Amino acid sequence: MKQFSITVYPGGKKITASEGDVLLRVLKKAGFPIPASCGGQGICGKCRVVVKGGVCHASPSPFLRKEEISQGYCLACLVLIEGDMEIEIPPESLAAALHTETSTADQATIVGYRPAGEKSGQSSDSKAPAFEFAQPAVTEPTASRRILFEEKPIIKDKLVLGKWEIETRTKRLHLRLHPPTLEDHRSDIERLRAELVSAGFSGDRMRCPLPVLKKLSKVLRAGLWQITVTLIELPDGVEILDIQPGDQTQHHLGLAIDVGTTTVVVYLVDLLTGQVIETAGGYNAQVRCGEDVISRIIYARTPEGLAELQQLVISTINELIEQILKATGLSARNIGCVVAAGNTTMIHLLLGLDPRYIREEPYIPTVSLVPPVKASELGLKVNENAYLYCLPAIASYVGGDITAGILTTGMHKEPQLTMFIDIGTNGEIVLGNADWLVAASCSAGPAFEGGEVLHGMRAAHGAIESVAIDRESLEPRLSVIGQVAPAGICGSGIIDTLAEMFLSGLLDRKGKICRDILHPRLREGEYGFEYVLAFAKDTAIGKDIVITEIDIDNILRAKGAVYAGCSTLLKQMGLGIEDIERFLIAGGFGRYLNIHNAVVIGLLPDLPYERFRYLGNSAVTGGHLALLSQRLWREAEQIARSTTYLELSTSASFMDEYVSALFLPHTDISLFPRVEPLLKSKRAEN
């Protein structure tokens, strides 16, 4: 395995890092205090470092300004180690880390389900025991400083670089009206309308909701005819969302929400600067009604089930909003616009729409391009007249979260062929470029989230998140979230286990454990043949943590579905794996994923390493973008309208691909040229 040297300033301490590791993790292991309140998902913007020299491909982030980027700023959780580097931890990060570390101590770490609304993502992986990664495929070493940023979607202070500007739907204006006289006896609303027209707005079809009308006369007079108006530009004019006395233009807020099946993430955004002011995340309280979208749809058919699911997700969001407002001291009233991204079922449940027909062939949702809804109709605790805009869906199983992801990648505007995947219980896959986009969804099942695996668990406190197996002793080295005795194994640990067992010769290409190696960790267990990752004395659960052949089978099916989805899309378009110029991974699952190991097991295609990028939570990032720019919102609508959806469940070609992908890494090993030479012994060959 390739090792690189990272020099960390201030101090100039040199540390060693394995190729492909995440910079944040490397720094944490070495004891550097880096704040990371989202736990490395790229959504809190806290883990800022400055790259002073060396190779660095940073993924895009909305948390950095143009000037900062040119100074070398990036988020450590989005940097993969590709060579030697010199980095500096800036003073603000050092200070924030101190603060974060203290406050984290008091907070619960995620273990299984928690009541919604508590801060999630606080599970820190700092000071995890060092272990070695399997060696990834060859990459070119580089000496000179080379910082390559995606050009989108990075937000500048006031207006924006790249190809778009901050152009929010909602505006806040400070207006000075002429007080009325006997000669100028226009009504309050006509006076306001005239002032808006002279400010350049089309006042012809001014909408003004009753609650605003009701306070209009009082506020105008209380403010001595100086007021702050919050309005939203509609195609036919404006709608007044709020009026306040005096000049309150400095408070102009919006919310971007990722309504996930498992977790909900909320960004509070300053609509003047585009910056994220505060974030919060927590489990979607709906999980108590079922873990995946299908079980939620079934639950929605019970009496009151739909209403309950709606109420649960709304209270989840409201608790996160309250948390953010408490932390910032800002007022819900000043939140004038909300953008939500979520899969199609989640958006239906959020709006209280019956998701029944999403599950019944031919799988038709009620809405894909969702008409705007008054947030108050849902009971969201923001300004009572604010609108909620839901990012448009492509199909029943490729939702607005994926549209948001595409928007984030910019793949719909670029010439390179990009593949974008977001893996959860469903794997959504998008392929395309500026000329065309195709999308599909494959059911990966819960294996990558720890389901259907005997000792599987979520990526929470006590989860084995990475595994290395010594090629000689066949002993595992484990990294556990929270550096505690392990309670189970999460998605990234499971993939590591499979890859390491395969490369060590413990697994054959069919995923069967070799019966002819004698080792205390290899044995016939209660559920069939198994490999022991940790013996009972070393675990938190008082029994052995193992991985069984049944587990491995379930994982093969999950990875096979994802790979078959990718290759079916490529085939449909007459393309091969080698044509993919960028391979972008989104979603929480990608966070701790060792890409090399994912390639080894055949989950990801065998592409040159540098073509992969991890995007973090691209749903909320896309929501953030669509909140800030009406142009990008229209791009999202265009993406949703123009992306071709392929139904895999009825595709014969997909079934063929799937069967071929149930092997390690694949029936056709020639598709994985970089994996073949790594196979340790002929034992692994079939």
Add this chain to the structure above:
Amino acid sequence: MKQFSITVYPGGKKITASEGDVLLRVLKKAGFPIPASCGGQGICGKCRVVVKGGVCHASPSPFLRKEEISQGYCLACLVLIEGDMEIEIPPESLAAALHTETSTADQATIVGYRPAGEKSGQSSDSKAPAFEFAQPAVTEPTASRRILFEEKPIIKDKLVLGKWEIETRTKRLHLRLHPPTLEDHRSDIERLRAELVSAGFSGDRMRCPLPVLKKLSKVLRAGLWQITVTLIELPDGVEILDIQPGDQTQHHLGLAIDVGTTTVVVYLVDLLTGQVIETAGGYNAQVRCGEDVISRIIYARTPEGLAELQQLVISTINELIEQILKATGLSARNIGCVVAAGNTTMIHLLLGLDPRYIREEPYIPTVSLVPPVKASELGLKVNENAYLYCLPAIASYVGGDITAGILTTGMHKEPQLTMFIDIGTNGEIVLGNADWLVAASCSAGPAFEGGEVLHGMRAAHGAIESVAIDRESLEPRLSVIGQVAPAGICGSGIIDTLAEMFLSGLLDRKGKICRDILHPRLREGEYGFEYVLAFAKDTAIGKDIVITEIDIDNILRAKGAVYAGCSTLLKQMGLGIEDIERFLIAGGFGRYLNIHNAVVIGLLPDLPYERFRYLGNSAVTGGHLALLSQRLWREAEQIARSTTYLELSTSASFMDEYVSALFLPHTDISLFPRVEPLLKSKRAEN
């Protein structure tokens, strides 16, 4: 007094009528059974007769179709006798009258306040004792048949004659959607949107309220992909108001509402044909909180006062709606659009807006051009997604009811100079033509509605509604609503009394009762000098009904304010009374008004008789028009925007005019050339 002969078919009976009397009243007196469920306000459309020959200037009415008009149909309550006539009572009127007479017997007549929601206007004046009118000024007798109709706003069966067509905001469409397949997997709403686009609507910005979205998937499938969509055209596209399975396009309803300070009138309109299906009227339940707008504004400042007033008017409207729906068996759900006309204060109270600043200088309302409001936000019992459109106001004291009136007259589109007045406690006056419009409001006080007059009462059962005084005996002849012993005297009776006393020489030009005539009816009473209209033995109240000098004084102030308003507007525009080519009178007060007597006392200017027209309730008629035609709605907006409001309360010129108008008929008798020769003796001269 000129007498004319009316020949009535079937039967050919000849009856005698006085010039200036209302045809409906003449027929009722003669015992013909004419239905008149609105009591002659021109708003029920029941009193249909066919003019077969003679002179007839009919006021416009939306109840008649083009073919009918060409056949000579008109509403008897809107026809003033100007010469000999031949008329026919059509079979449908005879039949309806029979029905009405029967059902009227069971209904309470209006005496004072009634609970809102009961049918008003049932006070029949049939078979009142005959009496003679004072002789009006000379008019040309005409022999040939001459039916002159205003060309607006008469509504044809499907589309419309004259200058406009039925072009409602809400549409109802029957759509057949293609059922979805695995290949055509568009969402329900996209499928609907596409169908609307192919039906010619702009689907780009389709709004769809949550309640409609929620039922969309079910209704589509219940209707086997055939549905009826109710939508409203907005400037930026359409909003879906409702979806129902199958073809239900035949039910397409709207409401026009006159929200009066005293009474509320509701029309249920078939939006396909434009016809009024049913009407209802009742007292505004707010009357218990104050009789006029000022006392309502004061009441609104009490704690909960505003909310109470809003709730009262809404329950009044809802009771009228229920009454109509019960009578017709139609469903509230199919009422997709509501247009309301009312004075500025009434509209504020309807919407729950604080009317406070309407009353405080410089008299500024919150709204004049009122943004559309969801009817459900107010709790109106119509389709939950229907919009309420309030006709725009010109100023705080010239409201949307007057805008509706102007729209009804068409004066904003015609070359002739028109004066339009609507007299209640406030007299609103509009002057102008196609080139310009000016409006003013003068406080007439309650005298014309029976207030500030010792034995004054509303035009209800038991009210003396007309008075003639024998020039020799000085004995009065009374006509009482309901042909019962009188309980008081209403506005038209008061005006008659003044005019007759003046012409009989009982009053001098200052409004003082002549002390030098000895007559048992002239005496010093408890409240000063008075004339006895009815002695206690002949009344329903067990005491004498009199008119006192104080009463007369109050009436002089009221008529002086109205006349001064008219003359100030004319002066402001550099015009004289003789320039007025049409003088249109709207409102319930005008209903029984003897125009000649109104001229004699100097309430109305001394114009040739044929220039006057009574319009009936032009507020609800204007609402009806604006409901049917988007073009007319835009005209109403244009009227409200372009009409110049003159504030009389601070005008020195108005004060001068007012003081001059406190005489009978005026200080300057030369302004009343037709009245001068009528003065009976020098006693009336000053």
